[in-house]
Amino acid sequence: MTKKEKVDQSLPASNEDPKALRILQQRTETPADALAHTSLQPTVQAACTLMEFNKGFGEMAINTLVADLSKQCDLASEGDLARGEALLMAQAHTLDDCTMGTKI
Helix, strand or coil, X not given: CCCCCCCCCCCCCCCCCCCCCCCCCCCCCCXXXXXXXXXXXXXHHHHHHHHHHCHHHCCCCXXXXXXXXXXXXXXXXXXXXXXXXXXXXXXXHHHHHHHHCCCC
């Protein structure tokens, strides 16, 4: 039997704007360079897309999306493809169901 952990459903109060992307600037780069480097990160691009297309979920924090996407990418790089396999299976079923009522 698996032990279930209690999850705190409350979110901590934060003054940080959920849409404000944290930019890490190296000492040797300008703010514009730091923004350019950050904007090219696949996880940042994916987070921006998710925020735009998932507005129906409500307000999401971009930095949390970037962090969670980074974790998933790290797992995939380490060979753990469980989430990717589940995602592809769910997408296949969604597409299959969508074509069931379509006349060709």
